[in-house]
Amino acid sequence: MSQNVNSAWSAGYVTEVDYTVGFYRELSPSFLNWAAVQRGYRAPDLDRPFTVLELGCGHGYSANVLAACNPEGRFYATDFNPTHVVSARRLAAEAGITNISFFEDSFSELKNRDLPEFDYINLHGVYSWISPANRHEIVDIIARKLKPGGLVYVSYNSLPGWAAMAPARRLMTEYAATLGVPLTNKFEQALTLLQQLKDSGAHYFSANPMVAPRLDKIREQNRNYLLHEYFNDAWELLYHADVAVEMGTAKLNFIASANYAENLDHLSFPGQTRAVYDQINDPVLKETVRDFATNQQFRRDLFSRGRIRLTAAEHRAWHDATPFALVRARSACPLKGAFPAGEVNLKPEAYEPLLDALASGPKTLAELQRQPALAQQPPASLIESLQVLGALGYLQAGRPLSCKARNAAVSRAFNQAILHRALAGQDMTTLASPVLGSGVNLALTDQLFLLAHQQSAKDHAAFVWSKLNAMGRRLLHEGQPLNDEAANLAKLREMGDQFSRDTLPLCRNLALL
């Protein structure tokens, strides 16, 4: 359908344009471990040597970030697109990362490699975009290579949330197949066809009201992402039940969601749907009912091979050994948040002192309990508050304190490589945190302020402006570029104050410097 010139090896997967460069925190062992623990399950130890395989790693940004900040981990990643692999290897070499190997193998070729057994096999944004035969290859790799007790993270486009949009995608690919133009142009023309149908009153749009806003959104999205999302020959919307059956053949069970909000049942059901969910006993059917309750479009599933329940003492001990760290400025943590159950107001008496304690640095549960302002809160309610803040994206669980290799030299070298790429005009907005064992987003201007700080520049705003100017960049005001130097500098001074107040302490807490 997509008329791929490289179709002999790509099996109809888009290769005419490469994928976007992105970091996905769900691929982090520390992030997945907390998901398992939220549901009461034991996860692999991160303070001993562990192994991670990523399937379909794209440009390998996530894998490189994770290798840089998890020195106990040995990382392996594969992607059959040579452009992706060369880009991944270049970044690893630039940053001096030695605990990672990138392969240019397809899933079926990977089977011929002499590989170790893995504690984690992860795939993000892959499973819905490949053929059933390739899904089978993946399950086969998992069946043969995942350790007992190992975890599998798999994300996919799900039903029923995608149902209304599926015919629009089909029309786009059918139309594209009739056009003899490059892939990007096919996409634009297919979008135009849909727009014409909508404007001329096609009933499909009135019967499926979520499609028109989705098309508006698509117009704003990155074209490389969209081509990989919509234009692969294989494109299958999956029910959780289908994925559970496929993973079941490798002896896996679903244990938790890497979308933390879904592990908080009291916050994740709209209306009265929780009662319907509660009356179902079958665990797979329960997840399907959940997906109907929320009209789920994208699932982030965590499966395990063998499940061991944590005892109450082990659950508590895990929280006492694991630091929790804010991943955004304290001032950017409002005491309310949107959940499927509706907007939730967080009790200031419980959450203010918790956020204040974490703002001064990452803390374990035991350390939080030693704070006078938190000493009265029972451990169970502190654990729940941490989970709620995790679900809101305010904090993450980091590498356990017992990790011996706490030397941040490799992640520092990685972060320097990213800052140098920023200077060369290549935006890569995630740095590696050895505290989290995961990546942290830092916008280009904040990266430049960080550099100004590291180089002890006299005037930080002038330093950042000189770099932006050399890259031909301008700041924006109300969507318009600020063209004169004085206006850019004035805005940078404000941004510099905010950086020193909010972002620099965060960079210190997460050991990004």
Ligand SMILES: C[S@@+](CC[C@H](N)C(=O)[O-])C[C@H]1O[C@@H](n2cnc3c(N)ncnc32)[C@H](O)[C@@H]1O
């Ligand atoms: C949508 S991208 C996701 C990339 C990355 N996981 C991310 O989220 O940024 C899917 C990736 O899977 C790779 N891929 C697709 N089919 C594959 C196969 N049969 N063997 C190896 N890699 C494959 C593609 O080249 C692409 O980089």
